[in-house]
Amino acid sequence: MKLILLGAPGAGKGTQAEIISEKYNIPTISTGNIIRAALKNGTEMGLKAKAYIDSGRLVPDDVVIGIIKERLAQDDCQNGFILDGFPRTIPQAEALDSMNIAIDAALSIEVADREIVKRMSGRRVCEKCGASYHTEFKKPQKDGICDACGSTLVIRKDDEPDTVIDRLDIYHKQTEPLKSYYKEAGKLLAVNGQSKVEDTTALVLAALSEI
Numbered sequence: 001m002k003l004i005l006l007g008a009p010g011a012g013k014g015t016q017a018e019i020i021s022e023k024y025n026i027p028t029i030s031t032g033n034i035i036r037a038a039l040k041n042g043t044e045m046g047l048k049a050k051a052y053i054d055s056g057r058l059v060p061d062d063v064v065i066g067i068i069k070e071r072l073a074q075d076d077c078q079n080g081f082i083l084d085g086f087p088r089t090i091p092q093a094e095a096l097d098s099m100n101i102a103i104d105a106a107l108s109i110e111v112a113d114r115e116i117v118k119r120m121s122g123r124r125v126c127e128k129c130g131a132s133y134h135t136e137f138k139k140p141q142k143d144g145i146c147d148a149c150g151s152t153l154v155i156r157k158d159d160e161p162d163t164v165i166d167r168l169d170i171y172h173k174q175t176e177p178l179k180s181y182y183k184e185a186g187k188l189l190a191v192n193g194q195s196k197v198e199d200t201t202a203l204v205l206a207a208l209s210e211i
Helices: 013-024 033-040 042-052 061-072 090-098 115-122 161-175 176-183 197-208
Strands: 002-006 029-030 083-084 105-110 123-126 130-132 188-192
Touching: 002 013, 002 176, 013 083, 013 197, 029 033, 029 061, 029 123, 033 042, 033 061, 033 083, 042 061, 061 090, 090 176, 105 176, 105 197, 115 123, 115 161, 161 176, 176 188, 188 197
Parallel strands: 002 083, 002 105, 029 083, 105 188
Antiparallel strands: 123 130
16 A cells, blocks of 8 residues: 555644554655654755754755655565655655656545644654654653653654644645645545544544545
8 A cells, every 4th residue: 555644734644654554564654754863863964954844844845855765765665655744745746646656545634723733732752763642642651751762752843832833834835735636636535633543543444445
């Protein structure tokens, strides 16, 4: 299965991607995590992306597309993958199409803006491996500590309320049009994000079973 996840920042795409990845045994390609790793490691791409990430803006297409091309060429993507965070714009979707990669479906998780702000203010991210948690919806086993690697959980700058509102504005203007793009291609699936992760998962898996 070759799947794209759509939805506003904080809609729960990352959490659902982990579940889908385990069920279908395909990797999740999260551009956010890849870029943050490059930023932490001080790579050339990371330095280019720093100003954009710090302000919650989108990383330029040429940087993101280059990352995606390299990642999808790796062996673990041959039987399918989940794209989380790409494409974010129509030009990126067109670039993906130009790579001759046949996408099975674009799954959109729908959540109201006011709920997004509430969710993201409680989000915590591992400063080492990038794993995501929430103070209410997805608590770590030990407060402030990553279950996966034992590192400290932090609040990302782009999860602060003012930045979240700016990111939502960008999403509505630049990314939301992708729903129409994939609907016209007959590949859009939409589910309403629920307050409980497991309820959203049930809707997601039901939708994917129709592919």
